[in-house]
Amino acid sequence: MEIFKKTNNVFKTLSEAISEGIIVVDHKQIIVATNKSSNALFGYEEEELIGKPLEILIPQKYHHNHSKQVDTFLEHSGKRQMGHGRNLYGLRKDGSTFPVEAGLNPFTVHGNHFVMALIIDITVRKKAEEELKHWANIFNESLNEIFIFDTKTFKFLNVNAGAIKNIGYSLEELRELTPLDIKPYLNKAQFKETIQPLLDGTEIKIKFNTIHQRKDGTQYPVEIHLQRSRSNDKDTLIAIILDITERLNYTERLEKTVEERTQQLQEALHVEKELNELKTKFLSLVSHEFKTPLSGILTSSTLIGKYTKSEQQEKRDKHINTIQNKVKYLNNIINDFLSIERLESGKVNYKFSTFSLSKVVNEVIYDANMLLKEGQTITYPDAIDDIVLDFDEKILELMLTNLVNNAIKYSPENTKIEVKVWVEKEGLKISIIDAGIGIPEEEQKFLFNRYFRAENALLTQGTGIGLNIVKSHLENLGGNITFVSKENKGTTFTVTIPVNIIK
16 A cells, blocks of 8 residues: 555556546455546545455455455456456445446556456446347347338348248348349339338338238238338338238228237337447447557556666566557457458458468467467477468468467466367368367357357457357368367367368
8 A cells, every 4th residue: 555655646647547447456455546437436535445345346245256256366367357248246335236347457566466457337338238139139029021121222231030931031032132022013113103202201101002922922911111211321211011911801900900010110110220320339348348458558658658767678668568469459359350340241352372381370470479478388380391372371370370379368377389280181280289278068069159258268358259250261261160178178279271282
């Protein structure tokens, strides 16, 4: 605590410039420093929390698990996020609780070990997630057909599960079709005339009856509710399709059916609004992956200015290295999300060229050496200097970088990561072998799912999309990836690349 009094001005300068709540605890989990944001967040006056145990800010029912998590964190010190994938809650002075997100940052001052927690109140985000899930479920689970299509090309942009089931086409097939392809008695001129009041703004919605034709050729009468909207900066039309077969056969049910369908129309319109905001909300959900490294960059860049003497070059180098590593981490996250977008949109253009395998392996291992923990080593593969491939060089580098960096990240100090290469009938084989934490057996089936993080990896920083990207690229190129893993023993990933080996 005396340390922070001596450096009070420095701590205040750094901490009050950050909007997140900052709480610093010593190795006994006693609070030694806070900033204004954290005091306001938990409802305490300045200095009121100093000297108090950290558990004063945690609801009673979470005390047991929290102590174990913090002890584990202190034993394996390293920057990470607390409880990723779980619900964390803070306890205010008035007894109320609220959902939080916590990033943990260990550091040492004058030989004393501390942990700085960056606290964010995520009440608004939690509510937004719940609302988005609610409306998305309404859209997809509606028994009625819901179509969204472009006002210029008329091509379908999205449909719900009810539409796919009733019309008989897959989503991929429907995206190549227009409303005219499922309306056998309506031509393009008639359809344009029908929807013109929506396009010129004289009507906000229209309703009409027509006949739809399924993929198998059968037809059924429908009532269409049509309204103009926007989706991803495109002018769109939302069509709520009601199958009125029963209504025509049973007139007495007309009034009840209309009332139910009208209500579903209103719900579907709300869903469309939520869908338009999906991309923005998604970016908000993952923004926390940027906050911790950015805070570290801010801290290191500020501290560099404090070391002005020539004999302090080692300390300057340490903070410069921290900034470089965090910038590289942020750049990798951005590249991962760009890769996901390109894979989903089908915009990946693979560029094949002839290159030496050793060139790519050398680059990957060289970059990975800068990430090695104390005592970690990487074993270089044997006899690869003469192997020349005809493949996408950048994709191969991306895949190997992801696998080698994961091996480093999820392995303890003083362990070996092996890279092995051999050639079989089906193509080139590359294995990355580590002696890390492994993957729990019951969770292995989910490993390649996007955003999945195993239970024993939640406290390690990451987005859970790297392996999904690797698998997607390999499948697109005709290859595959397999693994064997045992918890606390290690994991071996094996990539098969179906290429001709040029010697």
